[in-house]
Amino acid sequence: MAWNEPGNNGDGNDPWGGGRKGGDKGPPDIDEVIKNLTKKFNNLFERSGSGGSGSSGSPPVSGKMSGGLIAGLAVVVVVIWGFMGFYIVNEAERGVVLRFGRVMDAVVGPGLHWNPAIVDVVSLINVSELNAKTYDNRAMLTTDENIIDIIVTVQYLIQDPVSYVIAVENPELSLDNASESAIRHVVGGNFMDQILTTGRDQVAIDVHERLQSYMDIYNTGMFIQQVNVVDAQPPEAVRSAFDDVIVAREEEEQVQNEAAQYSNQIIPVARGNAQRQIEQANAYRQEVIAKAEGDASRFNQLLTEYAKAPEVTRQRLYIDSLQDVMTASSKIMIDVEGGNNLLYLPLDKIMEQNTLPTGGNRPSTIREWQDLANELAPYLPGPSTNAAVDRARINRGGRP
Known part of the structure; x- marks a missing residue:
């Protein structure tokens, strides 16, 4: 029966268990309300009848009230669970959904999405960040058994978010x-000199290729964007010695550059001189050939004349040869016939002391040669003796 119907022991209790003695209309006691709620939660799954009363004298809890409370709590839980399923994927991110540990085929793109909480686990991966x-x-x-310290920077992107999430337990550790x-x-x-000097770029390229192959084998979903060799130095204990080696190598390169510059300057000059000598040699060759051809032609003509008059031609050749020899010599040695003495004629000295008819030049005509012979007559042996010089003719100045 209801709490306020007649026959309810006349105690005037309200449904909250608080007495209303004396017609008190005030609010129920908080402690009593908490106790009643506790009892109701304890009896949620118990079926109770409509009659009977507890030891405290409170009225029985109805089945309808227990069912409504369960439904309300279920609705609240469902609403909270539904709100927990909403999430936002940024523009630079992609979402990988695992439903009961199994990856879903579709990758979640940017925007607002919902997945059932607890059932699905969503991992957001940034695929645009470097x-x-x-x-x-x-x-x-190194390969030449030296020791170096090297600092390398690796830049990478997450290219495949699914492989990044499920293929490897710890992708970052695998990358390290x-x-x-x-x-x-x-x-x-590589050799130490290559790594320390000109081979750094090649070292970075080789590390890049090898590291990318490792990432592909592990199927980590990472793409190696770039590898940079930040620094490569020998150990601190021997760094000063290697610095001296580097300075010496730089000086060597400087000397080589200077030598190359000098070579570029001198080689064109040498090539020009060589070409000039080649041209001069060609000109000399043409000159010698022309002269030989002229001599051969003159000899052929002389042979023709010799065939006509041998004695005359032979005498003429002798005179011409003697003239060529005499005109080219400044001193004459004369073998006196029938004696053991040689007569020495210093023509250059004689010509300096005597003024020639031609003004100091060599005789070129027969008359000039006759005058020169008259000048030389005192110095030649006289007709009386084969080896004596005609002193009288010298005193007379060469006159007979």
């Missing part, structure tokens, strides 16, 4: 191990 990691590797051994392995492999295959 990530970078720096590896400071110490005491790496693969980078360490690739750097050691490439450094171990």
Whole structure:
């Protein structure tokens, strides 16, 4: 029966268990309300009859009230669970959905999305951000058994978010191990001088290719954008010696550049001189050929004349030869016939002391030669003796 119907022991209790003695219309006691709510929660799943009363004298809890409370709580839980399923994917992100641990085929794009909470687990992966990691590797051994310290920076993108999430347990750790392995492999295959000087770019390219192959084998979904060799130095204990080597190498390159510059200056000059000598040689060749052809032609003509008059031609040739020899000589040695003495005629001195008819030039005509013979007559042996010089003729100035 209702709490206010007649026959309810006349105690005037309200449904909250609070007595209304004396006609008190005030609010129920808070402690009593909490106790009643606790009892109701304890009896949610118990079926109770419409009669009977508890030891505290409170009225029985109805089945209808228990069912309504359960429904209300269920609705609240469902609403909260539904709101938990909403999430936002940014423009640079992609979402990978795992439903009970199994990856869904579709990758979630940018925007507002809903997935059932607890059932689906959504991992948001940034696929546009350029990530970078720096590896400071110490005491790496080169192929020539030297040790260097090298710092390498690796820049990468997450290209496949699904593989990044499910293929490897810890993709970042896999990248660290693969980078360490690739750097050691490439450094171990190069000489120290190459890594420290001109071979840095090639080292970066080799590390890039090897590291990308590792990432593809592991199926991490990462794309290696770029690898940079930030620094490569020998160990601190021997760095000063290597600095001296680098300075010496720079000086060597400077000297080589200066030598190349000098070579570029001198080679064109040498080539010009060589070409000029070649041209002069060709001109001399043409001159000698022309002269030989002229001599051959003159000899043929002389042969024709010799065939006509041998004695005359022979005498003429002798005189011409003697004239050529005498005109080209400044001193004459004369073998006196029948004696053992040689007569020395210093023509150059005689010509300096005596003025020639031609004004100091060599005789060119017969008359001039006759005058020269008269000048030389005192110095020649006289007709009386074969070896004596005619002193009288010298005193007379050469006159007979």
